[in-house]
Amino acid sequence: QKTATVGIVGAGFAGIRAASILQAAGVDYIVLEASDRVGGRVRQTEILPYGGANLGPNKEFVELGANWVQGLTGNPIYDLVKTCGLNGTPQNWDSVITFDEAGKPLPDNKIPWRQFDTAMKCAASTVKQAIESNAYGDLDVRAAYRVCGWNPVKPIDYAVEWYSVNFEWSETAEMISSRFTQPDNVYSDFEDADIFANQQTELGLAKLVTCLASRSNVTSNKIKLNTKVTSFAITNQDKVTVKTTGDTYTFDYVINTMPIGHLQRNLDTLFPTSLITPAKRAALMQFRMGTYTKIFLKFESTFWDPTTQFILQAPNNGASNTLLWQSLNPSSGGFLPGSNILFMTASLTDVMAASIENLSDEQILQNMIQRLQQIYPQANTTSPYRLIGYVIPRWYTNDLFGGSFTNWPAGMGLDAYELWRAPVGTPDSLARPGKILFSGEAACRRMNGYMSGGYGAGERSANQILKALGKFAGDPDENICERKLTSNGKPLGNKARGSGRAV
Numbered sequence: 001q002k003t004a005t006v007g008i009v010g011a012g013f014a015g016i017r018a019a020s021i022l023q024a025a026g027v028d029y030i031v032l033e034a035s036d037r038v039g040g041r042v043r044q045t046e047i048l049p050y051g052g053a054n055l056g057p058n059k060e061f062v063e064l065g066a067n068w069v070q071g072l073t074g075n076p077i078y079d080l081v082k083t084c085g086l087n088g089t090p091q092n093w094d095s096v097i098t099f100d101e102a103g104k105p106l107p108d109n110k111i112p113w114r115q116f117d118t119a120m121k122c123a124a125s126t127v128k129q130a131i132e133s134n135a136y137g138d139l140d141v142r143a144a145y146r147v148c149g150w151n152p153v154k155p156i157d158y159a160v161e162w163y164s165v166n167f168e169w170s171e172t173a174e175m176i177s178s179r180f181t182q183p184d185n186v187y188s189d190f191e192d193a194d195i196f197a198n199q200q201t202e203l204g205l206a207k208l209v210t211c212l213a214s215r216s217n218v219t220s221n222k223i224k225l226n227t228k229v230t231s232f233a234i235t236n237q238d239k240v241t242v243k244t245t246g247d248t249y250t251f252d253y254v255i256n257t258m259p260i261g262h263l264q265r266n267l268d269t270l271f272p273t274s275l276i277t278p279a280k281r282a283a284l285m286q287f288r289m290g291t292y293t294k295i296f297l298k299f300e301s302t303f304w305d306p307t308t309q310f311i312l313q314a315p316n317n318g319a320s321n322t323l324l325w326q327s328l329n330p331s332s333g334g335f336l337p338g339s340n341i342l343f344m345t346a347s348l349t350d351v352m353a354a355s356i357e358n359l360s361d362e363q364i365l366q367n368m369i370q371r372l373q374q375i376y377p378q379a380n381t382t383s384p385y386r387l388i389g390y391v392i393p394r395w396y397t398n399d400l401f402g403g404s405f406t407n408w409p410a411g412m413g414l415d416a417y418e419l420w421r422a423p424v425g426t427p428d429s430l431a432r433p434g435k436i437l438f439s440g441e442a443a444c445r446r447m448n449g450y451m452s453g454g455y456g457a458g459e460r461s462a463n464q465i466l467k468a469l470g471k472f473a474g475d476p477d478e479n480i481c482e483r484k485l486t487s488n489g490k491p492l493g494n495k496a497r498g499s500g501r502a503v
C-alpha cells in the first residue's frame, strides 16, 4: 500500500507520537524511516574493544544519543519511564571534582560556583522580565550574564560556566538566545530533577519509543524502515507525493520530522523552490543544530575517584577547551559500577564538530588520552590503567541528523521561528495546517532540543491534522510545546536551575 491519509517521515519520538495519536483517532498513516530502526536520536550502542582487548562475554551498552530525562513530574517522557520501566538513576550534579588549567585539583572555595549561580538566576528572572517587557529584543546568554555581573576571565570561570551552559545546550553562551533558553523550560515547566538512563539491553533508552509504539498499537507493518525520503511535491489535486529510495507514496498530509540538520543540508533537493519561500528558507537555515559528543573510554581499572560522578577540567587552550568527564562507576544508584567507563562530553559546533569527526578513531582517542593525562598521568600507560574499550559517535557528519539537537540562536525572534516551521502546500503557505507540516524536536517552541520536544511536536502536528479533519475538538497548541500556564494556572518559567552545580 502506497497511499494513506497521513505520511509521517521519521520514526523517532516525534514520528511515533504522531502515529500513536492518528492510530487512536482511526486515521490511516504510514511512517517512512530512512534507517533500519525505530528510535532516531535515541540509540544505544555496545562498547567496542580497543587494542585487541577481550571484553568478555557480557556486552556493555552506552547511549550514543539522548541519555537524560530532564524534568520529571509532568514530562511525558518520564511517564513513559514509569509505564514502560527504564533503568535510570538521579544525576547528582554536586558530585564533581574540579581541576584547574594546570591539572591541579581545586578546592571548592577557589571555584566561583556562587557567583555564576547568582548571574544565572538573575538572567532567568530580572533580565528575562526586561526582555519580555520589550525593553530589548533578545540578548545572547553571554550578554545577559554580563548584565548580571558575570564576566568570565580565568580558565576556571569558563569551566564553571561550561558545566551549566555548554553542557546543556551544546553551544557557547555567545550563540544562545537568553530569551528562549533562560531558564531552561524542561526544568521549570516540569520538575527540577533528572535521571540518567542506564538500560543494559540492545534497545537502551529507545525502549521508550518502541514501548510507545506497541502500547499505542502502532504496529511494525505501519513503519517502513530503510525508506529514505528523497523529495516532496504537491499535485494539482492537492495531494502530497513523497519519493523515497524505493517507492513513491501519496498522502493527503505529511508530518515531516526530519532533523533540521538534515533539512538544512538537503532542502533544495527535498522541496521544489516554489514551496519554500526565501524568507522561510532563511529562517530554516538560521535555526541552530549543535553537536553534543560523548566519547566513552573503558579502562582496565579506575585511576579516578570511583565514587564521584563528574570530573571538570578547566580549559588549557582557549575557553572552548573545557572538558567534562563523567564516570559510570559510582555505585550509588544504578550506573555501571565496576565498568571503569569514563566518558568525555564535549559541545562542538559546525567546523569544530566536523574537524573532530573527520579524524580517525585512533587520532580522537590519542587526543582524549593526552588531555586526560594532564589530570591523571597514569591514564593508558601501563596495566591496570590501559584503555580497553571505547565508543565514538559521529552525529555531525551523519547526513540524516547533521548534529545532535537544536538550540535557539540569539537574535532569532518568534516570527522567524514560526516561519521556519509553518506548514507548506496551501495557497497561503502560512495557513494551518497546510499539507506538509514541519515537526520534530526543532518545532517544539518550549522544549526544542529534548526528547520531550520531539514527543510534543509530533503530538501537536497530529492534532493539527485531526483538527483539519474535524476529529479534534481541542486546541493543538494546548500541549507542552506551546502552553504558557501550568494546569494549576501558575505562570511558568521562573526557576533558574537545571544541570550544573547548585550552591
Ligand SMILES: Cc1cc2nc3c(=O)[nH]c(=O)nc-3n(C[C@H](O)[C@H](O)[C@H](O)COP(=O)(O)OP(=O)(O)OC[C@H]3O[C@@H](n4cnc5c(N)ncnc54)[C@H](O)[C@@H]3O)c2cc1C
Residues within 6 Å of the ligand: 009, 010, 011, 012, 013, 014, 015, 032, 033, 034, 035, 039, 040, 041, 042, 064, 065, 066, 067, 068, 069, 070, 227, 228, 229, 230, 257, 258, 259, 262, 292, 293, 294, 395, 400, 401, 403, 404, 405, 439, 440, 441, 442, 449, 450, 451, 452, 453, 454, 455
Ligand atoms: C548526543 C545526543 C544527546 C542528547 N541528549 C539528550 C538528553 O540527554 N535528553 C533529551 O531529552 N534529549 C537529548 N537529545 C535530543 C533528543 O534525542 C532529540 O531531541 C529527540 O530524540 C528528537 O526526536 P525527533 O523524533 O524529533 O527526531 P529523531 O529522533 O532524529 O527522528 C527523526 C528520524 O527521521 C529519520 N530521517 C532523517 N532523514 C530522513 C529521510 N530523508 N527520510 C526518512 N527518514 C529520515 C531519522 O533517521 C530519524 O529516525 C540528545 C541527542 C543527541 C544526538
